[in-house]
Amino acid sequence: HGGTSGNYPGSNNNIEMFQNRDNIANSIAQGGAESCTTYNLLKLARNLFLHEQDPSYMEYYERGIVNQIAGSRADNDSTSNPQVTYFQPLTPGARRGYGNTGTCCGGSGLENHTKYQETVFLRSADDSTLWVNLFIASTLSWEEKGFTIAQETDFPREQGTRLTVDGTGPLDIRLRVPAWVQRGYVVRINGVEQDVEAAPGTYLSLRRTWRRGDTIEVSMPFSIRIERARDRPDTQSVFHGPVLLPILGDPGGGSYRELTLYRFLKRDGDYARAAITPAGGGTFTTHGFTLRP
Numbered sequence: 527h528g529g530t531s532g533n534y535p536g537s538n539n540n541i542e543m544f545q546n547r548d549n550i551a552n553s554i555a556q557g558g559a560e561s562c563t564t565y566n567l568l569k570l571a572r573n574l575f576l577h578e579q580d581p582s583y584m585e586y587y588e589r590g591i592v593n594q595i596a597g598s599r600a601d602n603d604s605t606s607n608p609q610v611t612y613f614q615p616l617t618p619g620a621r622r623g624y625g626n627t628g629t630c631c632g633g634s635g636l637e638n639h640t641k642y643q644e645t646v647f648l649r650s651a652d653d654s655t656l657w658v659n660l661f662i663a664s665t666l667s668w669e670e671k672g673f674t675i676a677q678e679t680d681f682p683r684e685q686g687t688r689l690t691v692d693g694t695g696p697l698d699i700r701l702r703v704p705a706w707v708q709r710g711y712v713v714r715i716n717g718v719e720q721d722v723e724a725a726p727g728t729y730l731s732l733r734r735t736w737r738r739g740d741t742i743e744v745s746m747p748f749s750i751r752i753e754r755a756r757d758r759p760d761t762q763s764v765f766h767g768p769v770l771l772p773i774l775g776d777p778g779g780g781s782y783r784e785l786t787l788y789r790f791l792k793r794d795g796d797y798a799r800a801a802i803t804p805a806g807g808g809t810f811t812t813h814g815f816t817l818r819p
Contacts, residue, residue, distance in 0.1 A: 528564050528589040529563070529564055530560075552758075572644070588768055592769060598622075617780075655699075656668075661677070675689055676689070685767065686745040699731075699732045701732065705726050715732070750797040764812075764817060
């Protein structure tokens, strides 16, 4: 979910620490994922992208924003407490604890939720290119260039986005094509579908002379996919597009669920057809369990 840190068994007893490379399953099992580490790594990823426009930096950024950062804030109001998580562990049966006034995560947690707009758009040094990195409802006011660009979306509840251009002149707009796209990425300009090659994990360039009122509509259907931990492939997670789907509750009593999805798969390999099926309201079911963001 974009988190890091954890307690590597036998090495130390500090779950705030980075662990050895590719140590994934053990960190998850030992209650890792401090909120501040994701906060800081998002800043690092953003700064690295300013030097090298590698789409993988923004893949990580989206994962951390959508899953750990958005999930770190309690769904309630408080005038005396930030109501954010210190840790957001993936340990089976773990529960998030909110509050954390006085901790580092309480402080950076206040900043987290003012920064959603920070990396949506970035521009090239020569002002010839605009990078659209994140799918978040937002408005870009680019006074020097004479452009205002509004993005309308309810992503990730909505599987697409819409950009409206207010301004005239040449501009190369580069749309991120997420690596998780498996069922197509369709772009329409002013309602006309574009004949473009949108390879997952790249940026798609729309270079043209724009006019006021031009619209860019993007459709990117989500699909169910399985991600395996590098160090233990039998430890797996379920994603719907960019969104991690944990099992609701603690059906395993604090232990991992041991189950197979493969016997349900059809020949097309689509998990959502039979193995992990939609249940409405953004939830899914498998083996009698409910999965949801």
